[in-house]
Amino acid sequence: MKKKIKMGMIGGGSGSFIGAIHRIAAFLDGEIKLVSGCFSSNFSNSIATGKSLFMHEGRIYENYREMIEEEAKMPDGERIDFISIVTPNHLHFEPAMLALEKGFHVILDKPMTFSLEEALLLEKKAKESGLLFAVTHTYTGYPMVKEAKERIRKGELGHLRRIYVEYPQGWLAQDIADNNKQAAWRVDPKRSGKAGCMGDIGTHCFNLVEYITGLKATEVCAELNTFVPGRLLDDDGVVLIRYDGGVKCVLMASQIAIGEENNLKIRIYGDKGSLEWNQHDPNTMLLKWPDKPTQMLRVGQHYLSALARFNTRTPAGHPEGYIEAFANIYRNFALALHSIKRGKKPRAEYLDFPTVEDGVRGMKFIETVVASSQSEEKWTKFID
């Protein structure tokens, strides 16, 4: 009998938003089974979480170290295949490094680590180990984002010129750290790292641009702001980014934009055509032309690329959303693992998920924009 991929999870106890999302994403396609976990630094919370997930108590561990070491000793067929790490940023590096050392594939929440140094160490280790390493820059999981990538790769927009990417949110417009677990660590430099808003959502924007266009940033001009009194990290910012080949980008991210949810939107203009995609209507992409009407492309339609269709579950007209985009990362990761376990090279579309390299790019983005924001020079070289 073919076996499901076996997953362990670190973090994601009760009260964790993103842990629950990771699990749904893992379960949705029926390829993955959660069998092991250390969900919380509070062991009884961890056990309660595991039980509510129909897990054996024996596979719920008191700390991540014990978990990784114990699982590593288990026999083939029982041992977990990969570990999903969904803790706050400052708790990413150590379990991820240990997981790699013990031979586990890894899925890690973003931004990848607390510091760039940690990220570089993980990248080195991941590459040496040959293990799969995904970083959940979720938005690249949307079929239309993949379509955008394909259209640009084929040259439909011509030579790119101008990019607008924006991600306004409003949930941190007031000081809610005392009452909101999600907010608390994100605004705390000891847990979040050097950047707040830019780390949490600016990195998503940055990843989205590099994923879709294949361009690499060369220099930036950043202005980071902290609007909520007493807050220690940025809660808003704008970054002008210059890419190879003269492409110019404005990246706008804000967490004080009252009334905005996750209005991630990207517009890319080339010298032959343009595209526009918005996470609030994720199943539509606009293609714009100089000499003919704007086209509304829709997920599920046969005219989309093979890559977009591979990442869609339903025919057109059945809106897919954030959870399916997230699940595409898990599903593709699982499909790649199945291939590896059978000794095969995974197909290219299975490997189409954000990797440790994307994670490192994100950390470099954070370092660079924080440096630029503190600089009086207009342009700061992208740290590379």
Place this chain on the structure above:
Amino acid sequence: MKKKIKMGMIGGGSGSFIGAIHRIAAFLDGEIKLVSGCFSSNFSNSIATGKSLFMHEGRIYENYREMIEEEAKMPDGERIDFISIVTPNHLHFEPAMLALEKGFHVILDKPMTFSLEEALLLEKKAKESGLLFAVTHTYTGYPMVKEAKERIRKGELGHLRRIYVEYPQGWLAQDIADNNKQAAWRVDPKRSGKAGCMGDIGTHCFNLVEYITGLKATEVCAELNTFVPGRLLDDDGVVLIRYDGGVKCVLMASQIAIGEENNLKIRIYGDKGSLEWNQHDPNTMLLKWPDKPTQMLRVGQHYLSALARFNTRTPAGHPEGYIEAFANIYRNFALALHSIKRGKKPRAEYLDFPTVEDGVRGMKFIETVVASSQSEEKWTKFID
């Protein structure tokens, strides 16, 4: 250890759109495990399907009768808890009836049966048995549809007056039955039943109105059309419906509306306010007022009703879609089953899924509109 709910499936072999959706819906929340199945009348297709789903070959059966009977003999803790039936309409009744007779809870795809007579027999049996019986009128699974129901229940719109409900699709605008398995049975009166478009999607509209408003139809005036030459069933139609209390409705369904996907939309007007919801943007609902600005309600926001929030997995800004709406039926069904298995009365929100009674209403709708369409009388009493 707490156990997942165990599910068997009849139908849904390779090439079935809706079978795959049912499985995703069942898996998504991690409450349900697929352990048994008879996916196709072709046994080797069935086995291949089961294997790809990581199932034990021993629980894949050659026909539904064998499956139900064998499963019924299994010991507690191993036997399936419920059966999901996702075959074409003419193959709903017999397995559903046998499942009930053998003590299995049932989830059945819509429209409920081939004929009203079958539906009434199933309803009778289901009620006698006390078993859970869901019919997958998916659209009532959307959080905003539940919000609409709650707002009207609380009287926010006042006394209702006028309803517009519409469901234009374009996928059957040409004769594609030869090449498309989904199309083939839907346009075949031997497999689909008395109605084509009205059975397939008209019933969704009808269910949506009755679910949201709690109203019961009293008489109808229907015009069903067949636009594609040679087609034997309706592929388009309009129904004027009168409800208790003088409420007037127009129901429009079409499968020849080129370029439309599943544009299900409902607008309800009362004497104090109105609401509008559209499946293409399912996370938004508009509330309209005579004396103040229109409000855009959004899924995931704290100002929504408890019922809507109970049926949402992510915070605002993470678009949920069709799959999550579908999964709400499975999840609520599973939660109710957990309660029943523990000897408890399920909470009201667990039982908030479409039932055998909704299925019967749908079959009565089909009977009534077909009769009305053939009648020269303007108004035809709703069969009840």
Place this chain on the structure above:
Amino acid sequence: MKKKIKMGMIGGGSGSFIGAIHRIAAFLDGEIKLVSGCFSSNFSNSIATGKSLFMHEGRIYENYREMIEEEAKMPDGERIDFISIVTPNHLHFEPAMLALEKGFHVILDKPMTFSLEEALLLEKKAKESGLLFAVTHTYTGYPMVKEAKERIRKGELGHLRRIYVEYPQGWLAQDIADNNKQAAWRVDPKRSGKAGCMGDIGTHCFNLVEYITGLKATEVCAELNTFVPGRLLDDDGVVLIRYDGGVKCVLMASQIAIGEENNLKIRIYGDKGSLEWNQHDPNTMLLKWPDKPTQMLRVGQHYLSALARFNTRTPAGHPEGYIEAFANIYRNFALALHSIKRGKKPRAEYLDFPTVEDGVRGMKFIETVVASSQSEEKWTKFID
């Protein structure tokens, strides 16, 4: 020196919404000069209105009869060329007939008259006289409505099948006749005629379909409703309309749809493609196809038809609206008059405004739907 076209106006005193709109529409393109008027049955109101419009007091008359007769006696070059009549429905016929008798061209507000009989008399007189006669079914003045007509005329949608046309409004959801002059006469059968909602806005829908498609209605099935207690005319209704060639239409109009403004929307489905246009976003039209992405056509773009471009004043991106659509009727009427005055046959695009024949069709629509609504027969022949 070339002279502007000289206009007289009957009705449109202070407090008249539609009179002010007619004047703006007449002034906008600088082709027309208002020189004579009888704006109100109250002479001092009439004089005050005329003065505020920079008119000579000598050309403001106490009643329409005096105005028409006095103007008719004036010398060429001073006498008005045409009369615009913007009174309530029951006061359309007499001044319009007298205007024709005295040789004046006429622009008349819709619906054309109080009764079909009056309309037929006017039509006969207008045709005999050879004078221009426009009826302000405004919505056909929109460039995108003209584009729709052109696309269908060229066969781009193939053979038409299904039409949805709707016009929900909310302003009469309560009984406001006592305080609102606009509402008062519209809900009064002595001034409005046989129909309320269907006369006021149902006729717009009907005209829009016939204008765009060139089809003629053959039979209808209507349900008219009066939701506001005590109201004597319909304030809501639905009409199923059958057209030549098997085309089916649903026409929905309502004045009790709280929160709706003038949500006139039309969707037309053929066997090759479809179109959608909405008055709330009047500069966009969607074209939908079975095998390629939906196209968003925009007013002002070069890819539009000559007819659409002729009725547009600004390049793309400068939203034009209701006033410009209305002005297109006046401008085209004025251009046609200029030609006639120079002894030339007006160009076809000048004559592209709704005429006395459209007005008569509207009155037949009212007669037919009122009869159908009162009938127990399902289908009522369109009165012709």
Place this chain on the structure above:
Amino acid sequence: MKKKIKMGMIGGGSGSFIGAIHRIAAFLDGEIKLVSGCFSSNFSNSIATGKSLFMHEGRIYENYREMIEEEAKMPDGERIDFISIVTPNHLHFEPAMLALEKGFHVILDKPMTFSLEEALLLEKKAKESGLLFAVTHTYTGYPMVKEAKERIRKGELGHLRRIYVEYPQGWLAQDIADNNKQAAWRVDPKRSGKAGCMGDIGTHCFNLVEYITGLKATEVCAELNTFVPGRLLDDDGVVLIRYDGGVKCVLMASQIAIGEENNLKIRIYGDKGSLEWNQHDPNTMLLKWPDKPTQMLRVGQHYLSALARFNTRTPAGHPEGYIEAFANIYRNFALALHSIKRGKKPRAEYLDFPTVEDGVRGMKFIETVVASSQSEEKWTKFID
């Protein structure tokens, strides 16, 4: 008899887009009469234009100097009241200055002049003269822009924090200067001035922010780009702007954004609420709140401010657009002139049009962003 305001026009001969718009805007409300003009440097073009506008040939002049001087000699009641100047930028200063010197009120197209120096001279002269001086920053004429101003003035959004203003266009994405008169002068530094895109549309964005918020810019960080090879002026750019009170703004303007028309959009975030307005749907404004649903405000509704209602001609549901917004400048200017001619102080709402001071601010904006773009310093003080 009350007299219309008499207007003369300089520029706006055949082929001028903006001249025709100014005339429509002037005519629409029936307050203004065009009686004098010098439409082109080519006299026969000028005469032809004037004749087509029903003007006396005697009031069409060979050059602007002759026109202003001759008109100045005319008797009261015959002489024009104001002059509208719609020539390319480099031909604004001289006629405007002469008009002021001869006692004529002025309406001038934007950007105000070729250089800041000219603008300051005009401002000085206009203030000394006491004459009315409008600069047609059209977008502030929209009712919803006025509503935005009023809401912020009343403190509904609290203390402002973040502003996004953008104006992407695509019409200059290729080099079209040879074939397009509109394009030719705009991309020519000898006629347009120091800036291309930033002068033509960046100034609109800048004016919109200052008008709505009442804030004054203090420093900027600009990156101007020229994407089309061989072009001498910027055709794209981004400006970070800091305002008094710590308010941060990103201003994005582009003329190479293929497929965009005039997508002017502004979003303003305060610490209590936010607003969003888009010129493509100008009759709607969104108000967003931390704790309740987003509100869609609509032009024509009674809940709007007196200022917004004063600048609206039709009830809700009759879309008004760019022409009406433009006409609001002319109408308010004319109403103010009427007051002045009657020796009265114009009401505040009459004076609510962009003035010589706004024009000067726009020229300072151009100077500052061009300097900033050439600077290696991050921040450049706003020239004041």
